[in-house]
Amino acid sequence: MTTTTDQRAAEAAEALMGRIFGAALGAAELFTIYLGDVHGIYRAIDEGGPATAAELAERTGLDHRYLVEWLQSQAISGLLTIDGTDVWTDRFSLAPGVREALLEPTNPVYAGGLAAVVPAVGRAFPQLVEAFRTGAGVPYAAYGDEAVRAQEMLNRPAYVNSLAAEWIPNVPGLHDLLTRGARVADLGTGAGWSAIELAKAYPAVRVDGYDNDEDSISRARRNAAEQGVSGRVSFEVRDIADVAANGTPYDLVTFFECVHDFAHPVEALTAARTALAPGGSVIVMDEHADEVLAAPGDEVQRFLAAASTIWCTPQGLVDEDSDVVGAIMRPDRLRHLAQHAGFGQVDVLPIEHPFWRFYRLTP
Ligand SMILES: C[S@@+](CC[C@H](N)C(=O)[O-])C[C@H]1O[C@@H](n2cnc3c(N)ncnc32)[C@H](O)[C@@H]1O
Structure with missing residues (x-):
């Protein structure tokens, strides 16, 4: 024995x-x-x-x-x-x-972003080691310029190749809404590629992108100008909680891979609901965390859990009363957050992706 x-x-x-x-x-x-x-x-x-x-x-x-x-x-x-x-x-x-x-930064198999993440984590690492003792957050800025560059390199290929071609057609009614013309707010927009690709695919759409990171917003403005959509896509440095501040009613509010990063996710979702026009809805794309813990998990879950520990959660802990979820945001957790933010319905959308799950939130 x-x-x-x-x-x-x-x-x-x-x-x-x-x-x-x-x-x-x-x-x-x-x-x-x-x-x-x-x-x-x-x-x-x-x-x-x-x-x-x-x-x-x-x-x-x-x-x-x-x-x-x-x-x-x-x-x-x-x-x-x-x-x-x-x-x-x-x-x-x-x-x-x-x-x-x-x-080829727009090729579906482009993987340069994965390499760029490493030096970004390296830069923040001494702070992260210390943070495990103190409980303090490690702000996004501590990961340096490389973090913003890595983030845009990681997600841009999917927005270029899949957002309009695969994802939107799988959300009932969304293609028609965007074709007719709609006001869209893209929250936590980062370097703006989701907003830009949406505007490129739907010429009658106007998109406002918001992020509280200045470097991300300057890159987003530059990207929009280079892609020729600055007339219909604007970017502003703003905390998500203030998204309704300019009074624009939005037909669609999107959160691409960011709800799990927010220090205050319920406030962010509440702000999105408040900013909706009558009949509007919110689309959330977030991590494809297993519905319940499987330990040990597969490679995707291992990657998400490790990334959450060294990237998402420390960045979301920046506020003392933070309620950050981290990358292991299971569907039940999002349902719970959405319910607290006043949404009446949360649907998981029929879009298959190894890393992401898509939800529609309706007031
Ligand atoms: C993982 S990145 C996703 C960026 C972009 N949506 C993408 O797909 O590449 C999360 C983003 O949320 C932004 N963010 C985090 N907390 C925020 C807040 N309270 N208000 C506005 N933006 C915030 C960060 O600056 C970062 O750009």
Whole structure:
């Protein structure tokens, strides 16, 4: 009996050690991917063609010795190919898939945002370690500019490829409403891509995007101008609780992946309800947390739970009386919040996504 128990514990420890090694490998590679992205090395190879370390140093202005080491790591990891075995003199090319996953920010498989999250967490990490003792929040700004950039890189591909093409057609009546023309408020808009893609798909729609993060709103304004929709999409730095302040009645209010981050989610949902025009409704896109805890969980739940611990929950704890939910926001929890915010009905929408669940809230 004891031997069997000891044996099981030894096997479990060995398996865990393997798993932790895999995680360390992934983390180390994410840092190298970030370096390739932020310094434009993948792009320099893509645009200028296969190159040696010396040629790339010339093209990018980066240090030759660091480039040799980075190129070697990328070839060993399989993100680059090398046309020989000498990392000092042979030429490197992009491996298949690297362009789509790391150089095309609107490609559905674009994954650059996942690499950008790592340095953002690194910047806030000393504060986060301390916060576990003090209970203090770690403001979004503590994660640095990279956090806002990472956030926009993470979600933009889905808004570009799925918002109008897949999601809206699955919400009864929404396509017709937006086609006729509607006033929309996009709350917690971040860099504004949900608002911008909505306006691009529906020319009769006007969208007001709100976020309390200044950097996000300046990026959102720049993005809207670049996409040619600034005339119909405006962005303002404003706390969600004040969304009804300008008196505009909205036919639709949207929350894209942010309710679980809010320090005061009931107040945010109440503000959204108050801002609705008669007949209006609220759409919430939030994390696809399991309906009940499954422990251990699958990879999606593991990712959400870990992200919640190092990103969402610390950011939502910024107010002393915070009631932040965190990324494991189960449907029952949202129903409860919505009920407290005065909504009469909460429907889970028939939109399938591995990471997100969609809800419609009706007063
Ligand atoms: C996870 S990000 C989502 C951003 C964007 N919707 C997207 O999908 O990329 C959450 C956003 O909520 C914003 N936020 C958090 N608390 C807020 C508040 N009280 N008022 C306004 N915005 C808030 C943050 O600044 C951040 O941009």
